[in-house]
Amino acid sequence: MKICSVMKGLYCRAVSDAEPKFVIQEMTLPDVLTSHQVRVQVKACGLSPLDFKLLRDVGMQRDLIPVGREVAGVVLQVGPKVTFFQPEDEVVGILPLDSSFSGLCEVIDTDEYYLVQKPEKLSSVCVAGALRDGLCAYSALHTHARMAAGHTLLVTDGASSFGLMCIQLACYHGAKVLTTSHSPQNHTFLEQLRPSVGVQDPLVARVIPVYNSSSDLLSVVMEETGGLGVDIVVDSGVHLHEEEEEVESEEKKLLPHKHDIISVLGVGGHWVTSHQDLQLDPPDCRLLYLKSASVSFLNPEVWTASSSQQGRYLHILKDIVEKMSSGLLRPQPEEAVPLYEATVAMETVQRHPKKKAVVQL
Template identity: 45%
Template sequence: MKSLYLRKDMEASDSRIAIMKENPEIVLSEVGDESSVLVKIKACALSTTDVQTIQELNLASSDIAIGRAIAGIVKDVGNCVTSFKPGDEVVALLPLDSQFSGCAELCTVNEFDLIMKPKRVEFDEAVACLYEGVRAYTALQIQARMCAGETLLVIDGATPNGSTLIQLAQNWGAKVIATVNSQEEKLFLETFKPPLTSIVDVSNGKTNTIRSVCLEETGGLGMDIIVDSGVNMFPDQDDDVAQKLNLPTKHELISSLAVCGRWVTSQRDLQIDPPNSQLLFLKNGSVSYLFPSAWTLSSNQQGRYLHIMRDVLNKLASGVIKPSISGKISLDEAPSVYQMIKSRRIGTVVVVMDQ
């Protein structure tokens, strides 16, 4: 059985390469968990692996599994499984601590991490927006408590995460402003219906236009909610990644917030210096951290988590969410494509298994 994993590069100890492993066929009775479900995978979203978090949580082994959003058909169930039966079409987000790769022919998933796939949704469409939908739902509803009529700034709106945020926010009645990093991304967002309130081009480092556009579009009030994809922590220092992605500074985002505004950030090592903290205090603003994988690391909110996944797929089935799939590849092509996945900004690459 073929499975895709990350392994340390022998020539560069600080990097990892994608490899295809030949594992023995999974037999559910040998797994030892009677709540497990054996899934024959039909499609898996090829996405970057959060190696840093896996290592920080001491979940890393010699090989790290690739692929978390999966869709397939139940092949076998454990003795304690009551919600699924062989032949059911299911979807899941594999937990961070899963030892099984989603980019594989077969995968074992806990019963309580699975949901049924709506009949109107194709396998590739389901995996193309599942993680992004859970992330957007977490940011907008759980952390930002968004209400209809509020204003939202989405950083990197053309990425899969950003475009899903935009579609859900517009469905819930928000007015959306998004940033783009190239003309291609701008053209992509201009196809959205209904159209965005404004699209801010930050290519060539023009991030200082974000504040002026936000204040202009809101009559000087600022944005109710900001969801970033990272920030430029130290603009006075050389940060190649932040400069290449044209990430906004902390001051730029805080200055764009309205009174009682909510900033949802993906910057894990965010440091707010005293002047910016004072500005945030005067706005009565708040900062929350966006880490969707936390849902799978604890069973405390399992019911809410499954509800979110079901709602994401229902919105996909009704046409509220329209995923952008940039390419469909075979499992054998996945190792070479994975090495270039970070450079793809628009759309999701989906691994489609042989029938």
């Protein structure tokens, strides 16, 4: 079967020193699939902010950058050497950085190695909106921090979509979880979190409010850990300097200071940071050295940017969708937006990286 048609997708035209512009462009499907390619009819696509600095660093500067990479859909056609899938299989995956297709095209071509089977009971909208956060949580806790049962974990901003995935995954593996809340509503939400199956104890051992003028993060963590500190800290950004507070937004003012993070780490602890430009001064390094603690940088793009651990990456994706299907991982529900609102939704996501958006095709 040959399919040759023109598709419309969302792309970003990046202009230096100017706001990125999102435009609808036409994309032509090739007549024939290559050896390991799969043709997929997209049912839902998750939108995440574009990291222009990362794209420049890895040499992927293009006039038009495809938008929307977390996709869920149905296989229409497979290449001659494809072994993982058959037509009509439901699949989900994350398109690679160098993909020429926007996930908002009705039909896309991609290698079979970027996709996994989607469980039948898991909705396309749910998995497309949460797959990236699930991958980040797995990378932070398993790949970087080597989490094990009995560990104590601090997750900053636990009510965020990424933080919620970290909390649920850590509790499933028997870790004690502490988290911070950025508003009274988030505080109540986190205190009421319960597992979907098993014993109905709270998922979070202690919720620490940081939306007040003064934060008791260090004292509360030390109280909860008997003065030993936590084994793992996973942040969603940090403050580097005290004077930053005067110029930054209210949202960023709620981020912990790097010294607070280092102070709450226990001996041999792991700090997994999402802060790309983290700067550690000699006193910070000295404190980490005294604790024999480590710092890891969470870059979710590294899995698709390098093929050295492709099998492990696919195993992680498969485990995420299976746990979501069984209810062990319950992402925050996202209301899907129609395709004609995709441009506005992407502009919002690009300005506010913590906001999520899912487009239903």
